[in-house]
Amino acid sequence: MPEEKKEIINSLKDTGFYKPGKIYDPGYIIAGIVIFIILAALPFLYNAGKAAKMPEPKLDTPEILQLSEAERVCVLPKQEMRENHMVLLNEWRDQVVREGNREYTGYTGKKYTVSLQNTCMECHSNYDEFCNECHRYTVQTPVCWNCHLQKPKEWAR
Amino acid sequence: MNFIHAYYFSLFAVVALLFIPYLGVRAGLEAFFGIIIPYLAFIAFLGGVINQILKWARTPVPYRVPTTCGQNKTLPWVKRTIRDKFENPESMLYVIGRMFMEIVFFRSLFRNMRMELRPWQKYPEGGKLIYWSNKWLWIGALAFHYSFLIILLRHLRLFMETSPSFVNLIESVDGFFILSTPTTYVSGIILLISAIYLLLRRMLDIKLRYISLASDYFPLFLILGIGITGILMRYFYRVDMVAVKELTLGLATFHPTIPDGIGAIFYIHLFLVSVLFAYFPFSKLMHMPGVFFSVTRNMAGNNRWVRHVNPWEYTPILFSYMEQEDLYRKQMKKAGIPLEKDIDLEE
Numbered sequence: 001m002p003e004e005k006k007e008i009i010n011s012l013k014d015t016g017f018y019k020p021g022k023i024y025d026p027g028y029i030i031a032g033i034v035i036f037i038i039l040a041a042l043p044f045l046y047n048a049g050k051a052a053k054m055p056e057p058k059l060d061t062p063e064i065l066q067l068s069e070a071e072r073v074c075v076l077p078k079q080e081m082r083e084n085h086m087v088l089l090n091e092w093r094d095q096v097v098r099e100g101n102r103e104y105t106g107y108t109g110k111k112y113t114v115s116l117q118n119t120c121m122e123c124h125s126n127y128d129e130f131c132n133e134c135h136r137y138t139v140q141t142p143v144c145w146n147c148h149l150q151k152p153k154e155w156a157r
Numbered sequence: 158m159n160f161i162h163a164y165y166f167s168l169f170a171v172v173a174l175l176f177i178p179y180l181g182v183r184a185g186l187e188a189f190f191g192i193i194i195p196y197l198a199f200i201a202f203l204g205g206v207i208n209q210i211l212k213w214a215r216t217p218v219p220y221r222v223p224t225t226c227g228q229n230k231t232l233p234w235v236k237r238t239i240r241d242k243f244e245n246p247e248s249m250l251y252v253i254g255r256m257f258m259e260i261v262f263f264r265s266l267f268r269n270m271r272m273e274l275r276p277w278q279k280y281p282e283g284g285k286l287i288y289w290s291n292k293w294l295w296i297g298a299l300a301f302h303y304s305f306l307i308i309l310l311r312h313l314r315l316f317m318e319t320s321p322s323f324v325n326l327i328e329s330v331d332g333f334f335i336l337s338t339p340t341t342y343v344s345g346i347i348l349l350i351s352a353i354y355l356l357l358r359r360m361l362d363i364k365l366r367y368i369s370l371a372s373d374y375f376p377l378f379l380i381l382g383i384g385i386t387g388i389l390m391r392y393f394y395r396v397d398m399v400a401v402k403e404l405t406l407g408l409a410t411f412h413p414t415i416p417d418g419i420g421a422i423f424y425i426h427l428f429l430v431s432v433l434f435a436y437f438p439f440s441k442l443m444h445m446p447g448v449f450f451s452v453t454r455n456m457a458g459n460n461r462w463v464r465h466v467n468p469w470e471y472t473p474i475l476f477s478y479m480e481q482e483d484l485y486r487k488q489m490k491k492a493g494i495p496l497e498k499d500i501d502l503e504e
Contacts, residue, residue: 007474021215029214032449033207040203043316043409050318050410055399079418083395086338138398139314139325143335 055137058129063122075106089116089144116148160366167374171382171429178428182421190424191404192413198431205438206446213450219467221460224453229461245458252457259454263302266295297358301351304344305380307331308387311342315405339391349384352377372441379433386426396420 023029038045064072074081076088092114095101104112113119124130127149135142178190227244228237246252258264269291277285310327314320332340356377359369390396400416401423407414437443449455482489482497490502 004474011474022217023211023214024217025214029210032446033210036206036210036446037203040199043313044411046317046321047406047410053318054403079397082397082399082418083420087395090338134399138402139320139328140339140398141329142338143340144338 055133057131057133058126059124061123061125061130063125073106073108075104075112077107086142092116116144121149160360160369163369163371164360164374166371167378170375171378174379174429174432175382175386175425178424179421182424187415187419187424190428191415191419192408194428194431195408196413198435202434202437205435206443209438209443210446210450213447218452218456220465221456221458222452223456223458225458229458231461247459248457252455256449256455259451260448263295263298265454266298267292269294293354294358297351297354300347301355304348304351307344308342308348311344315402316409318406337392342391345384345388345391349381349388352381352384356381376433376436376440376442379429379436383426383429383433386422386429390420390422390426394420394422396423 059072076084081088092104095104096114102114104114106112121127127145131145134140181190223246225245227241228235229241229245230237230247242251243255243258246255255264271289271291273287273289274284275287276283307327310324311331313324314328317324331342331344334341334343356374359365359373359377397416397418397420400419403414403416404419433442479497486496486498486500487502489496490500
């Protein structure tokens, strides 16, 4: 039986059609694989030769520099502000617009007036070097600034 | 494997996959789950897909087997509309058009017909056989695939330092409904709804449930898990986005770093995505490259004027009647079978 099988395979090879491992339509296949690799590796190709620059939100506004070291705290701890400042701003918006309540007690016990422009941006008066620094890095365009700030045109990304 | 086995196996597999990175991060293995696993998954994805494509490319398809449902090119007075030309393509140009409609609009799902026996009082049998065009699968699949694509493209902003303008455009359209401060992405909601629909469809239709396997449920649960962890991370258990981008951009620039202060939910999301990528080449998800290899769609129906030769065609090893008689003459004579060339047994 194996002899017969060998004979059949040999006669198959004689026909010139039977080629184990032959790739049919190599043009389409190679083009497809190249397109697939380019699409899959797009982020790697896009970043090739670029060094990622970390955002550095600046805390050196005159208002902050005036404060003593112990007073330089925000309404919530730093890590919590990093993760959840948008939630706080949402809560503040609801609190002011819907309830008319402009009082907020920070985590240190200090009382604050609830206002983006008059409280937050009193210390952080450097929108482009503070807020926008990270928003630009993470490609976020919060709608806060549509009303709360007159941006110079050149800040628009 | 019956429904209960397939369903619970997949569900528990995905739930177990949630716990692996959670416990890993608790044990301080951030570098393993944040750098090594994603890279390995990406290599498995790239290598696995290319390997499978080459395997498919080595398979000969000897004859033209397109499924046609239009008039083929024939005698000049037989009318053919543009529809016939796409349904029964005569050349590569129309094949490309047909494939385009298949890949971009899921045309074969659009044509899905359902045969049903409906109760019908007026008929003496009390029932009526009706055929109706069932578009639900088409709508569900379209919503699922396109929202997945948009979500995938939107994530490019995490892997590029300045995202290209088309990503920003997609993002602003997707985030049209500004319900809360991180704008609500419609694609995330549509992905979850359509994935749940596709899951319920398999679970509630008894015929579909019968043919559904663990390999059908697992990807759906996995994608649901990815969607749910992503939505939780964006709207509920927030993570430090600057740190996340530092990690993802580090992966994309081959300078991987593990910044402090990223919540475990991010590692769970990343791990599930890595599992999806690594699982991709070995699963039904290979229909993504596979759709280009679907022989009933990617061939021109040109049998009438092009000869196609089977690669396996060969000259058979023949054993003629005379050869057989030569071999078995004695036995045949003994059995009394008439012979072409007679012999005398006595000799």
